[in-house]
Amino acid sequence: MERSNPGTDFRLDWFENIQVNTPAAERRATSLTARRSLKGDWQAAWLLNAVRCIDLTTLSGDDTPDRVARLCAxxxxxxDAAHLAVLGVEGLTVGAVCVYPTMVAAAxxxxxxxxxxxASVATGFPAGLMPLDLRLAEIRYALDQGADEIDIVISRALAIRGEWAALYDEICAMREACGAARxxxxxxxxxxKTLINVAKASHVAMQAGADFIKTSTGKEPVNATLPVSLVMxxxxxxxxxxxxxxxxxxxxxxxxxxxxxxxxQVLMAEELGRDWLDPSLFRIGASSLLADIERQVSHHxxxxxxxxxRLAAG
Structure with a gap:
């Protein structure tokens, strides 16, 4: 996969004094999505675009090669191909399949x-509480199994303590281990803990060469929200x-x-523009989202x- 971000030297001055007005961020996120009303063919088109941006995911302790094969199907x-034919759409697939390292070969x-x-999660997903050399070894293992993309987790403790240079160094090491992989x-x-920490961690990850920044593992008590996404x-x-x-x-x-x-998608279009409504710059980590999208397309x-x-599960 083509990399989009070579990274930079560590630049604390770019984000050291960032402030976030939390109520304003919440209002902006709510108002943006409330203003856009997508109906009929327009809604169907936006939903199909979301499908091609989904990282269809299974990250369960009881994953098996057979389950992964069903997900890949x-x-x-x-x-449904018949529904796509009515809409004049061909060749629609999801953006990627995301699994644990041991399931990469099956995928x-x-x-x-x-x-x-x-895509493979790595670096001690979801907690990331492993020695750095083991986290890097897990990246290399996933790549050896054939992974095209690596989803790493950061050390939350470094971000909470404000040890941004140390966090930068860790992510740089992970970036190097990933090689040409996204x-x-x-x-x-x-x-x-705070939106300010979210903003600063976003900058550090990008300076260290992350091609994407991602909200959550899906395992935290609170995962993706619109205000957090706005800040990122x-x-x-x-x-x-x-x-x-x-x-x-x-x-x-x-x-x-x-x-x-x-x-x-409305948030992406309003904040970053239509270029970010493409799987090269926008992915949705999801396991159950696709079922509801397919249900709405069927209704349309x-x-x-x-x-x-009638809607086959992954």
Whole structure:
């Protein structure tokens, strides 16, 4: 996968004095999504765009190669082919399949005739509480298994204590271990305590070479929210203005409905522009979201909601 961000030297002055007005961020996020009303064909088009940006995910303790193979079959044909034909759409797939390192080989086998990348979580996901050498070894293992993208987790304690240079050094080491693979840095925003920490951690991850910054592991008590996403998008915009490099964004955890898919795309379009409505710069980490999107597309095409058993699960 093509990398989008070579990173920079550590520049504390770029973010040291950042302040975030939390009530204003909450109002902005709420008002943006409330102003846009997408209906009919426009809504269907935005929902299908969300599908191609989904990192279809299974990160369960009981994952098996067979479960991953089923998920990959859904990734290859995420929406009923007959419905897509009515809408004049061909070749729709999800953006990637995301699994644990030990499931990468199974995913690669199931997707070998497609261009769908396999993303692997690594670095002691979800907590990241492992010695650094073991976290780097896990990245190398996932790559050896065939992973195209690596979703790393940051050390939350370093961010909470404000040890930004140490956090930068760790993420740089992870970036080096990833080599040519695209790296997504998971900030675990629900555990960073403040929006200021979210903004600063976003800058550090991008300076260290993250190609995407990602909200959450999906395992925290609070995962992706619109205000947190707004703060991260403003950091991406600031970084782009300073460096000219475009960094992607991935909300994960808590996005379950078609309305969520629309809301986050509206936020992306309003804050960063239409270029960020492409899987090269926008991914949605989800396991159950696709089912509701497919349900809404089915309703748009047929005029009625399909029974749950007619929509194949991953």
């Amino acid at each position: 859904k990734a290859r044909q995420p929406v 690669k086998r199931a997707l070998q005739t497609t261009a769908i990348p396999v 790296m997504k840095a998971i900030l675990a925003t629900g555990e960073l 998008l403003r950091a991406i915009r600031d970084y782009r203005d300073r460096t000219g490099f475009a960094v992607g964004f991935k909300p994960a955890g808590g996005l379950k409905t078609a309305r969520d898919a629309l809301n986050w 095409v047929t005029g009625r909601y399909a029974a749950a058993h």
